[in-house]
Amino acid sequence: MSSEAFAPFEEKMKQAGVMTAAIEAFRHNYEALRRNESGMITEETIESAADLPTIELGAGGFDADLLSKTVVIKLNGGLGTSMGLEKVKSLLEVRPGVTFLDLIVRQIVSLRQATGAEVRLLLMNSFATSDDTLGYLADHAPRDLAERREVELMQNQAPKIDAETLAPATCAAHPELEWCPPGHGDLYPALSGSGWLDCLLAGGAKYAFVSNSDNLGAVLDPALLQWFADSDAPFMMEVTRRTPADRKGGHLARRKSDGRLLLREVAQCPDEDLEAFQDIEKHRYFNTNSIWLRLDKLKERLHEGGGVLPLPMIRNRKTVDPRDKSSTPVIQLETAMGAAIECFEGAVAVEVPRSRFAPVKTTGDLLALRSDAYGVGADGSVALDPRREGKPPVVKLDEAHKFVDSLDALGVPSLVDCDTLTIEGDVRFAPGVVIRGSADFCASGDSCVVPSGVYPRS
Known part of the structure; x- marks a missing residue:
C-alpha cells in the first residue's frame, strides 16, 4: 500500500x-x-x-x-x-x-x-x-x-x-x-x-x-x-x-x-x-x-x-x-x-x-541587539552587557514597525538599563535618549520626536 x-x-x-x-x-x-x-x-x-x-x-x-x-x-x-x-x-x-x-x-x-x-x-x-x-x-x-x-x-x-x-x-x-x-x-x-x-x-x-x-x-x-x-x-x-x-x-x-x-x-x-x-x-x-x-x-x-x-x-x-x-x-x-x-x-x-539564546525573530529583537544592551567583540562574539545579568531587554513594537526599514527612522536609544520598551505609532528617538526600567511611547497622528534625556521622566 x-x-x-x-x-x-x-x-x-x-x-x-x-x-x-x-x-x-x-x-x-x-x-x-x-x-x-x-x-x-x-x-x-x-x-x-x-x-x-x-x-x-x-x-x-x-x-x-x-x-x-x-x-x-x-x-x-x-x-x-x-x-x-x-x-x-x-x-x-x-x-x-x-x-x-x-x-x-x-x-x-x-x-x-x-x-x-x-x-x-x-x-x-x-x-x-x-x-x-x-x-x-x-x-x-x-x-x-x-x-x-x-x-x-x-x-x-x-x-x-x-x-x-x-x-x-x-x-x-x-x-x-x-x-x-x-x-x-x-x-x-x-x-x-x-x-x-x-x-x-x-x-x-x-x-x-x-x-x-x-x-x-x-x-x-x-x-x-x-x-x-x-x-x-x-x-x-x-x-x-x-x-x-x-x-x-x-x-x-x-x-x-x-x-x-x-x-x-x-x-x-x-x-x-x-x-x-x-x-x-x-x-x-x-x-x-x-x-x-x-x-x-x-x-x-x-x-x-x-x-x-x-x-x-x-x-x-x-x-x-x-x-x-x-x-x-x-x-x-x-x-x-x-x-x-x-x-x-x-x-x-x-x-x-x-x-x-538571543535569536532575532522580530524587529523588536533587532532593535535590542543594535543597542548598547549588547556588546560586539573584535572576535565576532556578541554578549549582553554584564550589568543586565543575562536578561535581555524586552522591546515591543507595533505593526507600523514590523519591517526592518522602519527602524532607520526610529533611531536607537540606550537600552542597557531598560526592562521593557513599548512603541506605538510614528515615534522617533533623538540621539542621547536613555531608557531605564520600563517606558511606553505612543504617537497618535503626527510623528513624535523623543528628545535627548532619560525616560521615563522621574
Missing part, C-alpha cells in the same frame, strides 16, 4: 534532484502519515526533565586538538520575510556595515588565529538563501570560507501533500508552491546524502556544534566543547529556563517508558494537554536549538536505521498557496533537529544561561 502510494512522491523528488537520503527520510514520515500517526506526545507518557548539569562557560580556554576536530554548522536557510526582507536573514546588519554573517565568519577566523586549529564552518543554506549568502561571502570572507564546495551544506525540499487525497499537491500556476522546507531535522539526511558527513569524518572531524545563524549568542564555547568531548555522549542539547514568553515553545521532557529525553513541540501536544505544556514550572527547560553531535556516532546511528534517523513527524496543515486561504488544503511534514535527542542512547542535555 505505502510503496504504491509513495511512488509519485519518489518520482517527483528524483526529478527535482532531491538526494536519496532525503527521499528516504520523507518516506519514513509519509508512511507514518498514512498510518494516521498523529505525532502527538501526551502528558501521561512523559515526566519532567530535572536536575540537568550546568557548565561554567568560557572556563579553561580552548584545547587546540579538540578544535581541530570540530565543525561549526549554522542553519542559514531562512529569509527575513516576516520582517519585510526578500533576502537571507543573516545579511541583516547588527551594527552599521556589520551583518550576522560577518560576525559568524569573524568568530571562525578569530578562533583559527588564536589557536592555530583549522576549525571548519558549514552553512546550511536553502535554495532561497544560497546565492545571496555565497555572493556576500565572495566579497567579505577568506576564500576557504567563501567557496561553495568548502562552506555550503544544502538544505533539501519536500513535496506538499494534498490533504484530501494524500497525493502530491499541485499548483499549476506556481509550481514552486508545491514544495516546502522539511524543517531543520533535515540536517541529518543533508549531511549524509550530500557526502559531507563522510568528508568531515575522513578529514578528522569528530564533533559538530549546530545553531541558528540568527542566534549570535550561540558561539563555540571551550567549556561546552570540553564537557561534550569528556562525556562521550553521542548528542547534547543546550537548554535554558523557560519564561512566560516561552510558554508556546518546545520543551524538554523524559519518556516514561524508556527514560529517554525527548523534545515536545506545541504541534505535538494534544489540546487537552496544552495547559500542562505551558506550565513553565513543570516543564522548565526550553530548547535553544543549539546542539552538539558526535559525527562518528551519527554515522553509526544512520547505518542502524538504514540511512534514516527516525525523527518524530510533525504534521502541519496549510494551503498550497499560503497567501490564498481558499487554495487546496495541504499537509506539510516536518521534523525538528532537536528531536534527535530521543534517537541516541546516552544523549544528554545541559542547562546554559539565557544569554546563549
Whole structure:
C-alpha cells in the first residue's frame, strides 16, 4: 500500500534532484502519515526533565586538538520575510556595515588565529538563501570560507501533500508552491546524502556544534566543547529556563517508558494537554536549538536505521498557496533537529544561561541587539552587557514597525538599563535618549520626536 502510494512522491523528488537520503527520510514520515500517526506526545507518557548539569562557560580556554576536530554548522536557510526582507536573514546588519554573517565568519577566523586549529564552518543554506549568502561571502570572507564546495551544506525540499487525497499537491500556476522546507531535522539526511558527513569524518572531524545563524549568542564555547568531548555522549542539547514568553515553545521532557529525553513541540501536544505544556514550572527547560553531535556516532546511528534517523513527524496543515486561504488544503511534514535527542542512547542535555539564546525573530529583537544592551567583540562574539545579568531587554513594537526599514527612522536609544520598551505609532528617538526600567511611547497622528534625556521622566 505505502510503496504504491509513495511512488509519485519518489518520482517527483528524483526529478527535482532531491538526494536519496532525503527521499528516504520523507518516506519514513509519509508512511507514518498514512498510518494516521498523529505525532502527538501526551502528558501521561512523559515526566519532567530535572536536575540537568550546568557548565561554567568560557572556563579553561580552548584545547587546540579538540578544535581541530570540530565543525561549526549554522542553519542559514531562512529569509527575513516576516520582517519585510526578500533576502537571507543573516545579511541583516547588527551594527552599521556589520551583518550576522560577518560576525559568524569573524568568530571562525578569530578562533583559527588564536589557536592555530583549522576549525571548519558549514552553512546550511536553502535554495532561497544560497546565492545571496555565497555572493556576500565572495566579497567579505577568506576564500576557504567563501567557496561553495568548502562552506555550503544544502538544505533539501519536500513535496506538499494534498490533504484530501494524500497525493502530491499541485499548483499549476506556481509550481514552486508545491514544495516546502522539511524543517531543520533535515540536517541529518543533508549531511549524509550530500557526502559531507563522510568528508568531515575522513578529514578528522569528530564533533559538530549546530545553531541558528540568527542566534549570535550561540558561539563555540571551550567549556561546552570540553564537557561534550569528556562525556562521550553521542548528542547534547543546550537548554535554558523557560519564561512566560516561552510558554508556546518546545520543551524538554523524559519518556516514561524508556527514560529517554525527548523534545515536545506545541504541534505535538494534544489540546487537552496544552495547559500542562505551558506550565513553565513543570516543564522548565526550553530548547535553544543549539546542539552538539558526535559525527562518528551519527554515522553509526544512520547505518542502524538504514540511512534514516527516525525523527518524530510533525504534521502541519496549510494551503498550497499560503497567501490564498481558499487554495487546496495541504499537509506539510516536518521534523525538528532537536528531536534527535530521543534517537541516541546516552544523549544528554545541559542547562546554559539565557544569554546563549538571543535569536532575532522580530524587529523588536533587532532593535535590542543594535543597542548598547549588547556588546560586539573584535572576535565576532556578541554578549549582553554584564550589568543586565543575562536578561535581555524586552522591546515591543507595533505593526507600523514590523519591517526592518522602519527602524532607520526610529533611531536607537540606550537600552542597557531598560526592562521593557513599548512603541506605538510614528515615534522617533533623538540621539542621547536613555531608557531605564520600563517606558511606553505612543504617537497618535503626527510623528513624535523623543528628545535627548532619560525616560521615563522621574
